[in-house]
Amino acid sequence: MNTETILYEVADGVAKITLNRPDKLNSFTVQMHGELAEAIKAARTDESVxxxxxxxxxxxxxxxxxxxxxxxxxGGEAPDLAESLEKRYNPLIRSIADLEMPVICAVNGVAAGAGANLAFACDIVLAARSASFIQAFCKIGLVPDSGGTWSLPRLVGPARAAALMLTGEKVPADKAADWGMIWKAVDDEALAEEAEALAKHLATQPTAGLALIKRALKETWTNTLDQQLNLERDLQSLAGRTRDYQEGVDAFMNKRQPAFVGK
Incomplete structure (x- = not known):
């Protein structure tokens, strides 16, 4: 993939996207949005990923x-920020949420504004201990976007979400982990290795079943208990028909390592 603002590579069943504008702290431009969208599309359509x-x-x-x-x-003409969200940020968040594979985010430094909310859109977030999360929108008179007003209250509760969005207070990685904002904080020098090891592990797992888990977790926020129980029934029916379920049971019964194929 010929890109300037991101790096994209595939190995061992894992597609890795690296935001690559380090001199600008990897902040978003129109070009980066376009290249990121193409990379996510490539990951979605590559059967090896x-x-x-x-x-x-x-x-x-x-x-x-x-x-x-x-x-x-x-005094200048006001930009149409709704257009920016509708054409770029909202499709980005939706594309990550709709991926039928695990999405890991390794936050290696500051994650501010839409950068923080990009991380929260992923399934599992690891952060370097030196990293931090900031809802910076209030500092320039804007509203949190990129799904932040949806994801953050669900991660840390309404009281903390409101305070973070109204004050723009920085949350260090260790506190983010304690609050349940992310999965865990790791030593800076261990972040890349641990994130890649986790990604490679998940790539070997029954990913068709993992996709169904993602669907169940997504729908639980709008379902009643009865609706969720019915959804679990329906998804379990689908999972029980996968080749990976048969492989997992056979491997368990025969005391061997399973070889999942994601189907």
């Missing part, structure tokens, strides 16, 4: 929108 890993180059994960890419001046 069974897990996606997203990380950043340099000392930051993603500082959100590059304000220089849509600069405004006092």
């Amino acid at each position: 069974r897990c996606l890993l997203i990380t950043g180059a340099g000392r930051g994960f993603c500082a959100g929108q590059d304000l220089g890419d849509r600069a405004v001046s006092p």
Whole structure:
């Protein structure tokens, strides 16, 4: 893939996307949005890919929108930020949420604004201990976007979400892990190795079943208990018909390592 603002590579069943504007803390531009969309599409359509890993180059994960890419001046014509969300940020978040494979985010440095909410859209988030998360929108008079007003209250509760969004207070990685905002914080030097090991592990697992788990978790926020019980019944019916379920049971009964194929 010929890209300038991201790096894309596939190995061992894992597609790895690295945001690659380190001099700008990997902040979003129109070009980066386009290249990121193409990379996610490539991962979705590549049958060899069974897990996606997203990380950043340099000392930051993603500082959100590059304000220089849509600069405004006092008294000038106001930009249509709704257009930016509708054409770029919202499709990005939806494309990650709809992926039928595990999505891991390795936050290697500051994750601010849309960068933080990009991380929260992923299934499992690991962060370097030096990393931090900031809902920076309030500092320039904007509303949190990229799914942040949906994901953050569900991760940390409404009280903490409100305070973080109204004050823009920085949350260090260790506190983010304690609050349930992310899965865990790891030593900086161990982040890349641990994230890649986790991605490779998940790529060997029964990913058709993992996709159904993702669906169940997604729908639980709008379902009643009865609806969720019915959904579990229906998804279990699908899971029980997969080749991987047969393989898993056979491997368990015969005391051998399973060889899952994701179907």
